[in-house]
Amino acid sequence: MAGRPMTDALQQAQGKRLAMHLRRLRAQRGWSRAQLAERAGISPRTLERIEAETTSNPGLFTVAALADAFGVPVDDLVREARGVAGAGIVSAGYEGRSIEQFVKQLLARNVGTVADVRLTPLSRKPGFSKTKLTDALAEAGIGYRHLRALGNPKDNRPPFWEGRAAEGRAVFRSLLEQDPAPQALDELFALAAKETVAVLCFEQDEDRCHRKVICDMARADHGLPVAALG
Incomplete structure (x- = not known):
């Protein structure tokens, strides 16, 4: 781009x-x-x-x-x-957005870093695979980190697709207790305590995505403000 x-x-x-x-x-x-x-x-x-x-x-x-x-x-x-970077998390799904729209919305939210919580950072949607996304973010002065340990395993994705999101979230929550997920969470929350971090996955609706568990932990356990991208 x-x-x-x-x-x-x-x-x-x-x-x-x-x-x-x-x-x-x-x-x-x-x-x-x-x-x-x-x-x-x-x-x-x-x-x-x-x-x-x-x-x-x-x-x-x-x-x-x-x-x-x-x-x-x-x-x-x-x-x-x-824009003075604040602290907190933006829940960011790129579904239905072009890369240009996505970056503009990140800029409007003063996002300093995107934390990619996809297990595999690849996408059929132009601009959202790791290399292209990193380049687009860098052009806008936004950092990128792939936190693979916070990705949702393939065998836990059907509940989110089939209307059983609560079940999927419960499974994912238990997975976050296993190494190396706790270390990745610590990294994410430490960064979000210093600047605005966008937690990235595909689904625009946080309720249909495993990242809701991460965002809920940020709110409840760390007192971090969490906002939707828009």
């Missing part, structure tokens, strides 16, 4: 976060858009485009002028645009 689409996706995500932060700062001060534009010495049209997210790369001098108008360091606006 060419680098340009992922670069564009990253810029769009950053532009969206910057626009939201500017609107929030302006509302806190009770300024109109025209008042902010005048204080910053930029045209109202330029500010409108930034706040409306129709431009994702406003330029250093424009950002500096806005920072000066608000009386905040330029670094603060840059940090907001880039």
